[in-house]
Amino acid sequence: AAKPKLHYFRGRGRMESVRWLLAAAGVEFEEEFLETREQYEKLQKDGRLLFGQVPLVEIDGMELTQTRAILSYLAAKYNLYGKDLKERVRIDMYTDGTLDLMMMVAVGAFKPPAEKEETSAKTRYFPVFEKILKDHGEDFLVGNKFSWADIQLLEAILLVEELDASVLSDFPLLKAFKTRISNIPTIKKFLQPGSQRKPPPDSHYVAVVREILQF
């Protein structure tokens, strides 16, 4: 079968969680990088962007947009979505939380340095996941099986640590979780240099996105 094809800027943004999920599932994927306004306008003109927006993922003969819809489809497809409805809704709750946190941090690259985004990680999000790990008492967040929720929490931890390396100092269970999940072979490989993981946003990335989206 054809490899999934991801259409987005050459950066993290909203597509990075899709790259993480595919990599963790051991699925190879191709990328088409939007570098110019013309490329973006062509996707729009060709009617490939439902709401005129990227991320766009070509998979299984479909053209998917809307990040959460894409992630949800991939989690179900690669059996990373729990064993039943009750586990799936917990995974949805947890991943909505980590996605909110990551979007806050990511948009920070496009705003003047105002309130420290990592504060909400320390005060709102990470205490919740520390408690989940404590109460659940398993290696993984949901059931006792690796899921989309684990992948995305690790992505969020590493993202916030780029802003504040000591952010886990008050969260021993999250520290152990980070080590455990980082050592899963497919994730370990994705964390090595040369993988399709994208670097933190820099001024060039911000300038290209602004140029393409004209904002």
Ligand SMILES: CCCCC[C@H]1O[C@@H](O)C[C@@H]1SC[C@H](NC(=O)CC[C@H](N)C(=O)O)C(=O)NCC(=O)O
């Ligand atoms: C997360 C921040 C990283 C970089 C900036 C991105 O965040 C957004 O502010 C812009 C980009 S992402 C690009 C942006 N895409 C979205 O906002 C998608 C939102 C959608 N709900 C999703 O989840 O996929 C875009 O195509 N905009 C064109 C325009 O709406 O006409």
